[in-house]
Amino acid sequence: MFKFALGRLLQSIPVLLIVITITFFLVHSVPGGPFSADKAVPPEVIKALEAQYNLDQPVWQQYLSYLGDVVTGDLGPSFKYSGRTVNELIAAGLPATAELALYAMLIALSIGVSAGVLASIRPNTMQDYLPMTGAMIGICMPSFLLGPLLVLIFGIYLDWLPISGWGDIPGDKVLPSITLGTAYAAYIARLSRGGMLEVLSQDYIRTARAKGLSETMVIGKHALRGGLIPVVAFLGPAFAGLLGGSFVVETIFQIPGLGRFYVQAAFNRDYTLILGMTVFFSTLIILFNLLSDMLAIWLNPKLRHEIQGNH
Amino acid sequence: MSDSIIASMDMIHEKGSSLWQDAWIKLSKNYLALLGLAVLVLLVVISLLTPWIAPYSYSAQNLDIGATAPSLQHWLGTDVFGRDMLTRIMYGGRVSLMVGFVATGVALVIGIVWGAVAGFYGGRIDALMMRIVDILYALPFMIFIVLLMVVFGRNILLLFLAIGAVEWLTMARIVRGQVMSLRHQEFVEAANSLGLSQWTIIRRHIIPNTLGPVIVYTTLTIPSVMLLEAFLSFLGLGIQPPESSWGLLISYGVETMEEYPWLLVFPGIALSLTLFALNFLGDGLRDALDPRTSKD
Numbered sequence: 384m385f386k387f388a389l390g391r392l393l394q395s396i397p398v399l400l401i402v403i404t405i406t407f408f409l410v411h412s413v414p415g416g417p418f419s420a421d422k423a424v425p426p427e428v429i430k431a432l433e434a435q436y437n438l439d440q441p442v443w444q445q446y447l448s449y450l451g452d453v454v455t456g457d458l459g460p461s462f463k464y465s466g467r468t469v470n471e472l473i474a475a476g477l478p479a480t481a482e483l484a485l486y487a488m489l490i491a492l493s494i495g496v497s498a499g500v501l502a503s504i505r506p507n508t509m510q511d512y513l514p515m516t517g518a519m520i521g522i523c524m525p526s527f528l529l530g531p532l533l534v535l536i537f538g539i540y541l542d543w544l545p546i547s548g549w550g551d552i553p554g555d556k557v558l559p560s561i562t563l564g565t566a567y568a569a570y571i572a573r574l575s576r577g578g579m580l581e582v583l584s585q586d587y588i589r590t591a592r593a594k595g596l597s598e599t600m601v602i603g604k605h606a607l608r609g610g611l612i613p614v615v616a617f618l619g620p621a622f623a624g625l626l627g628g629s630f631v632v633e634t635i636f637q638i639p640g641l642g643r644f645y646v647q648a649a650f651n652r653d654y655t656l657i658l659g660m661t662v663f664f665s666t667l668i669i670l671f672n673l674l675s676d677m678l679a680i681w682l683n684p685k686l687r688h689e690i691q692g693n694h
Numbered sequence: 695m696s697d698s699i700i701a702s703m704d705m706i707h708e709k710g711s712s713l714w715q716d717a718w719i720k721l722s723k724n725y726l727a728l729l730g731l732a733v734l735v736l737l738v739v740i741s742l743l744t745p746w747i748a749p750y751s752y753s754a755q756n757l758d759i760g761a762t763a764p765s766l767q768h769w770l771g772t773d774v775f776g777r778d779m780l781t782r783i784m785y786g787g788r789v790s791l792m793v794g795f796v797a798t799g800v801a802l803v804i805g806i807v808w809g810a811v812a813g814f815y816g817g818r819i820d821a822l823m824m825r826i827v828d829i830l831y832a833l834p835f836m837i838f839i840v841l842l843m844v845v846f847g848r849n850i851l852l853l854f855l856a857i858g859a860v861e862w863l864t865m866a867r868i869v870r871g872q873v874m875s876l877r878h879q880e881f882v883e884a885a886n887s888l889g890l891s892q893w894t895i896i897r898r899h900i901i902p903n904t905l906g907p908v909i910v911y912t913t914l915t916i917p918s919v920m921l922l923e924a925f926l927s928f929l930g931l932g933i934q935p936p937e938s939s940w941g942l943l944i945s946y947g948v949e950t951m952e953e954y955p956w957l958l959v960f961p962g963i964a965l966s967l968t969l970f971a972l973n974f975l976g977d978g979l980r981d982a983l984d985p986r987t988s989k990d
Contacts, residue, residue, distance in 0.1 A: 398829055405838075409845050523969035525921055527928040527941075528962045531948045539952055627836035630929060635948070645837075646929055649844040657841060664837050 388677055395669045402665040403453060407446055410654045449658075458659030463651045469659030472644060479549050480640035483559055483632065484625045490564030491621070495571025496614065502572070503579035503610070504602065514572060521569030526628050530562035530635040549638040559636040563628050567621050571614050579610035612682050619675030623668040717906075720982040727978020733971035741788045750778040752785050753936075761954045771956045773946070779957065782938060783964050789939040790965070793853065794920040798912060800858025801919075805865025806908065810896050812866070813873025824870065827863050835860045839922070843931040853932060857919050868911055872904040906983040913976035917969045924965060940965040 440448075452459060458469035498514035505511055537558060538546035545555040582588065583606055591601045629642030637643075641660065648656040680687055721727055740747070749769075756776030764771045770779035812823035842856045876882060877900065885895050924941025926932030933939040940961050947958030 401829065406841065409841060412845070519970065519973060520966075523917075523966045523973060525924060525965070525969075527925065527948075528944055528958075528965065531944075531951055531958055532962070535951050535955060535958070623836065627925075630836075630840070631925065634929065645840070649840055649931065652844070657844065661837050661841060 387680075388673070391673050391676070395673065398669060399662075399665060403450065403662055404446075406658050406661045407449060408442075410658050411442055411445070453662060458662065459655050461653055461656045463648070463653035463656065469656055472656060473641065473660065473663055476639065476641040476644045479638050480626075480629050480633070480642060482556075483549075483563060483629060483638065483640060484622070486556065486560035487564035487567065487625060487628075488618075488621070490560055491567035491571055492614075494564075495568040496575050496611065498568070498572040499575030499577075499614075500579055500602065500607070500610075502576045503583060506580060511576075515576065518569040518572040521565045521572075524565065526562050526566060527631045527635065529565055530558070530632060533558050533562060534635070547637040549636070549640070555636075559632050559638060562635070563625060563632045566628070567624070570617065570621070574613040574617055575611055578613040579606060582606050582610040585609075608682060612679050615675060615682060616679040617675070618678070619668075619672035622671040622675075626664055626668070717979075717982040721978055724978040724981065726974045727982075730971040730974035730978065733967065734975060737787065737791065737968060737971070740784060741791050744784045744788055748781045748784050750781045752781060754778070754781075761950070761957065763954075764956060770960045771954070773957055774950060774954070779960055782943060783940070783961055786938040786940050786943050786961065787964060787968075789850075789933055789937055790920055790923060790941070791968070793850070793857070793923040793933075793939070794916045797854045797857040797919045797923070798861065798915045800854055801861035801865055801915060802908070802912060804858065805862035806869050806901060806904070808862065809866035809869025809871075810873050810900055810904070813870035814877055814892070814896055814900060816874070816877075820870070824867075827866055831863055839926065840929070840931060843926060850933065850937070853923065853926070857922050860922075861915050861919060865908070865911060865915070868907050869901075869904050872907060873900050876900055876903055910976060910980045910983055913972060913979055917972040917976075920965070920969065920972075940968075 449459065456470070458473070461467050461469055461472055464472065495518075498518065502511040502514045534546045537544045544557055545552045546558070548555045549559070550556065588601060588606055591605045596604075626642065629640060630646050631642070632638070633640045633643040634646055641664075644656070645660050645664075647653075648660065754777065756772065759772060759776045761774045761776075762768060762772045768778050768780065770783065772778055773782065808823060808827070812820045839856045839860065842852065846852050882895060882899055885899050890898075920940075923932055923939060924944065927939050927941030928945040930945070933942050935942070943961035944958060944965065947954075947961055951958040
């Protein structure tokens with residue numbers, strides 16, 4: 384297991400290198416430098432700025448020095464927010480985004496798993512159709528539509544909850560977390576239903592039932608562990624999706640998090656910030672994919688033995 | 695292109711129409727899937743006919759009336775410039791659906807060719823090609839698309855390419871798996887012994903036999919592509935005015951939803967309804983074409 388993890392970790396290094404390389408050259412291939420502003424800036428000033436950001440060097444040299452910086456964890460200065468580094472900006476935005484993602488994930492897991500398990504216990508009855516139709520609605524209702532609708536209903540018409548901000552007024556974290564979590568609750572419901580149905584038809588479940596175990600024991604102790612493997616394997620990609628979703632949700636609810644920074648950086652053409660955040664996001668996503676894969680393997684004895692057999 | 699599709703369709707029928715008839719019978723019992731298909735056909739027809747059947751012209755404004763609630767003259771109301779919402783949604787739907795179909799088409803072509811070649815040749819070529827797919831899988835694509843749109847400007851052709859380039863990976867994996875299991879079967883060996891070129895075998899014999907899973911996955915890719923487009927347009931990185939799409943209409947609707955909620959709700963319904971139709975149809979097709987469900 385440890386060897387496997389180490390191997391996967393080593394494999395992700397070339398992937399990260401590719402990400403950094405593609406992003407770097409994409410950003411540097413943009414016509415017009417980052418300082419070609421609307422106002423006419425004296426050429427000396429641009430020269431000085433370019434020297435400050437090493438833009439006067441050949442591209443490959445900039446690339447190598449950037450790589451060197453990234454290895455030491457330094458993502459460089461921001462073009463737009465003078466005096467601030469990309470690291471500082473990421474550190475400023477991360478807490479809100481992490482908290483939002485955590486709540487969304489908790490909502491998604493608790494609602495998704497219970498809906499999926501309920502549906503799988505009595506397939507093709509109302510107990511199956513209702514949650515699964517709900518899940519389909521969740522999937523077909525993108526966050527940028529659900530969020531504003533929730534704001535309209537609960538924030539404006541009913542006036543129950545605040546419609547923007549993060550941690551300023553009590554309750555302002557509710558709507559964003561629900562908005563971000565809903566789609567994943569829906570996916571998780573479908574995955575856990577499918578996984579449970581597959582497991583529930585297997586022999587060891589019949590054995591457990593034949594032993595006279597209560598249905599709660601059969602489901603809770605024997606079926607869940609195998610049935611939820613698809614959900615666990617989905618957590619990695621879901622995390623990547625949550626980051627993307629946070630672009631929208633943080634914009635709608637005006638949350639000062641990473642997603643909003645990224646979108647703003649995109650509009651401001653703050654290339655070093657985009658580059659740095661892309662590297663940061665990619666690292667996170669690769670790590671989370673690794674974690675969720677490991678967890679899925681740990682839960683599945685068959686895969687576990689395969690890996691141990693290989694090494 | 696269309697000739698070869700027709701030719702391959704014919705071949706399927708010659709080989710044994712039972713699978714497809716079976717699938718159709720199963721599908722026709724699935725009312726939700728049929729409803730999805732009907733909605734989809736209706737939407738496509740409306741989109742194709744929009745320039746002739748739209749109640750108002752796309753650029754018609756009426757600043758005197760401004761935003762009005764739904765009425766007999768304007769069934770879905772008007773926006774702040776007095777533009778008819780039904781017309782805007784119809785034209786926006788053309789763009790949204792076109793992005794959905796074209797970008798999925800791009801993904802389809804790349805994915806099928808890639809997967810078929812890898813699966814057919816196997817060995818080192820397969821290992822290399824699938825390794826590339828694995829690496830691409832690990833890339834954070836949402837972020838990359840945003841980046842691409844920022845760097846190269848927001849044009850619709852790039853949007854097709856960017857989205858298509860993301861979505862082909864799963865298709866390649868599915869096709870490869872199918873092809874791997876097909877290439878040692880007798881009819882492929884027979885074709886081989888007849889002296890057909892490898893490319894002909896891939897094109898005439900392998901690809902048509904992978905159609906089932908490909909159709910299913912395609913139906914499920916279109917809604918995710920449309921979502922991606924709407925997501926980008928919502929952020930202001932996708933379709934640009936004066937062009938319009940449902941994602942863009944939703945983002946405009948959000949700005950004024952307190953005063954004029956219908957500007958958000960109607961494009962929202964249009965998008966959700968389409969996604970519903972495609973997802974139900976895709977699920978139904980999966981059940982219908984999956985031989986494992988035939989026992990039920």
